[in-house]
Amino acid sequence: MAETEKGPTVADIFRRAQAIRSEKAQASYKEITTQLVREYSGSPFPPTYNLTIPEQDSRAPEEDWTAGLPLVLRGIQQKDWNDVAQGIVLSLEQTENYERSRGPEGTRDKWHDRSKGVEEATAKGVGKWMPEELMKLAERKVQERERS
Numbered sequence: 001m002a003e004t005e006k007g008p009t010v011a012d013i014f015r016r017a018q019a020i021r022s023e024k025a026q027a028s029y030k031e032i033t034t035q036l037v038r039e040y041s042g043s044p045f046p047p048t049y050n051l052t053i054p055e056q057d058s059r060a061p062e063e064d065w066t067a068g069l070p071l072v073l074r075g076i077q078q079k080d081w082n083d084v085a086q087g088i089v090l091s092l093e094q095t096e097n098y099e100r101s102r103g104p105e106g107t108r109d110k111w112h113d114r115s116k117g118v119e120e121a122t123a124k125g126v127g128k129w130m131p132e133e134l135m136k137l138a139e140r141k142v143q144e145r146e147r148s
Contacts, residue, residue: 007044010072013084014053017092029089036085045076045084053091060098067094 008016013036020032027035051073056065068090075083126135 006047008040008046010046010051010069010088011053011055013040013046013088014056014091017088021092021096029093032092033082033085033089036088037081040085041081045079045081046072048073048076056091056095060095064094064098065091067091 016039017032017036020027020035024031051069053065059065068087071087071090072084073087075081075085075087130138
């Protein structure tokens with residue numbers, strides 16, 4: 001784990017919950033919560049300035065993977081590992097439920113395309129601010145990636 005000297009980050013604890021899930025695929029969410037509490041009790045609490053799980057944004061919409069963060073914040077503020085673990089597991093559950101109902105990233109239909117509505121604005125912004133030589137380099141890389 002990439003825990004800080006002061007203790008784990010919220011993302012570290014979430015990754016640990018994912019690891020427990022992959023080690024014990026049949027474990028209930030309650031069992032994962034219990035194991036997290038057991039493993040982290042007595043440890044310093046995560047910092048509150050960075051309540052995020054960056055890699056989850058590509059797995060599910062923000063409203064799903066952030067579902068448990070208010071519980072995590074309350075747990076940190078009240079020094080309660082049970083609340084922290086419940087919040088982490090709620091976010092894990094919501095992410096897994098989304099993937100189960102919609103399929104993994106890249107297999108969704110056009111209706112669930114999260115780039116809809118921002119693609120044109122992104123292209124316009126990139127075209128306006130990115131130097132021409134970088135644009136050409138990026139286009140070449142995309143073409144190379146598509147060929148392989």
